[in-house]
Amino acid sequence: MLNFDLTVEDIxxxxxxxxxxxxxxxxxxxEDAWNMxxxxxxxxxxxxxxxxxxxxVFLKGRAxxxxxxxxKWQKENQYRLIKELWAYSDxxxxxxxxxxWHDDQGQWYRSYGNENWAFNERGLMQARHASINDVAISEDERLFHWPLGRRPDDHQGLTELGL
Incomplete structure (x- = not known):
């Protein structure tokens, strides 16, 4: 695994x-990063x-x-995520x-949420506010079936999936 310097702010x-x-x-x-x-x-x-x-949960700083x-990913197994633009400004x-995702007992969930992001002049996110609700689903209700990692470019997004 690569090591990343958590004390440096890149652009x-x-x-x-x-x-x-x-x-x-x-x-x-x-989305790609979180799926990895x-x-x-x-x-x-x-x-x-x-x-x-x-x-x-309230957090501050990279550590x-x-x-x-x-x-999160020790609890949320087989995690697959799709994000979509809601709104933007400056x-x-x-x-x-x-x-x-599924838990250790094999129960699948679909988690729905929204995030509000604020960025600094270096393009780094300085604030993230996420509201999320989990809904238990059966395995046959799953819609995200790509191999773990980045969502394929030809995979439908949330709107196309009716989510």
Whole structure:
């Protein structure tokens, strides 16, 4: 596994002020990263002092993000995520998303949510606010069947799937 310097803030293009195409690019980059499930790499897309609210959990900084994501994917097995643009402006992007996963007992879930993102001038996310609801589903209700990792380009998005 590659090591990432969690103390350095790189520049992450595209940079604010976002066009629609740039907002969609930022979203797909985030989706791809989360589907690869590498907490250290993911954390470098956030500012050093990034603040999160994820459901009822409040985090600050990359170390807490890494710890949170590591624990998340120990619980959420076979995780597959799709994100979609909801709205955007200068340095903010609103995203709706759905992901599917199962717990250690084999119960499948579809998690629905939205995120509000704020970016700094370096293109790093400095704030993330996520609201998420989990719905138990049967295995035959699953819609996300690609191999673990990046969602294939030809896989339907949320709108096309009726989600």
């Amino acid at each position: 992450r293009e595209p940079l604010p002020s976002f066009s629609k195409e740039q907002a969609e690019q930022k979203i797909r980059m985030a 499930q590498n907490p250290e790499k993911i954390s470098t897309a956030y500012s050093l002092d990034s603040q999160w609210r994820n459901r009822d 807490e993000i890494v710890s949170f994501l590591t624990a 340095d903010h992007i609103a995203v709706r998303f759905t992901y599917e």
